[in-house]
């Protein structure tokens with residue numbers, strides 16, 4: 001595994017490291033020495049390294065764009081040169097401002113203007129998708145692209161703007177829960193174990209290569225409902241505080257009203273789709289912070 005530990009934490013890898021089945025190469029994916037060393041004897045690559053989190057994306061657009069383009073380009077070159085199949089993680093953000101009720105892999109994508117920094121994440125991930133498919137077409141690379149929708153679970157950090165870990169940590173301390181915007185924006189939260197199961201089933205199938213798949217929960221909840229459920233599930237005394245977007249992310253910030261995946265294709269190709277309930281997700285995630 002390669003990780004530069006820029007947003008990831010070695011603490012989270014303790015259990016895997018103790019099993020003796022994980023070797024961590026600390027550094028950037030684009031460092032060719034590290035990349036070649038880590039790729040020795042590898043028969044499959046999962047590429048997850050990226051600049052993530054709305055807060056980080058808005059504050060550091062150069063880092064976001066460079067990381068998401070350069071690292072993916074490096075790993076695609078290596079996978080193609082060494083003939084190693086690869087799964088690339090993209091994001092539901094690529095659907096942008098689409099007003100569709102449900103997002104399908106074949107949909108048109110409606111991205112905001114370059115003057116609004118948040119779209120740099122969607123665009124850089126979308127370029128990753130184009131580049132991956134170009135390698136598939138021109139160099140015969142075996143690759144799968146997945147678009148992840150809000151993936152959450154134990155030990156996830158809230159430092160870079162993710163809502164659920166921040167809400168749970170505030171609720172456990174009975175601190176006010178800060179909601180950005182009016183709380184009526186909705187999302188679908190997928191448990192990380194379901195995402196992992198989906199990824200494994202996708203690479204285990206023969207028919208999935210060269211394809212794009214949504215991975216996410218279909219259960220839609222507004223951010224206010226999410227905060228209220230966290231308070232209820234954890235028996236917390238927290239109250240809700242609404243923070244205007246411009247105070248959180250600066251002026252001109254755009255958010256999507258809703259974002260719900262169709263996982264029909266995932267189900268059709270793998271026989272699986274994420275189903276862990278939000279209550280279970282909250283309990284399991286909170287457990288990791290107690």
Ligand SMILES: NC(=O)c1ccc[n+]([C@@H]2O[C@H](COP(=O)([O-])OP(=O)(O)OC[C@H]3O[C@@H](n4cnc5c(N)ncnc54)[C@H](O)[C@@H]3O)[C@@H](O)[C@H]2O)c1
Nearest residue numbers: 003004005006007008028029048049050089091148150151
């Ligand atoms: N969690 C979500 O809701 C979500 C949603 C959509 C897409 N994704 C995608 O899934 C992938 C994993 O995201 P995550 O939520 O687990 O975030 P994460 O921050 O836990 O994982 C990203 C990892 O990449 C590492 N990293 C960053 N830049 C690197 C570089 N140049 N070289 C090596 N390592 C580097 C970070 O230290 C971190 O451990 C990302 O590609 C992200 O875009 C996640």
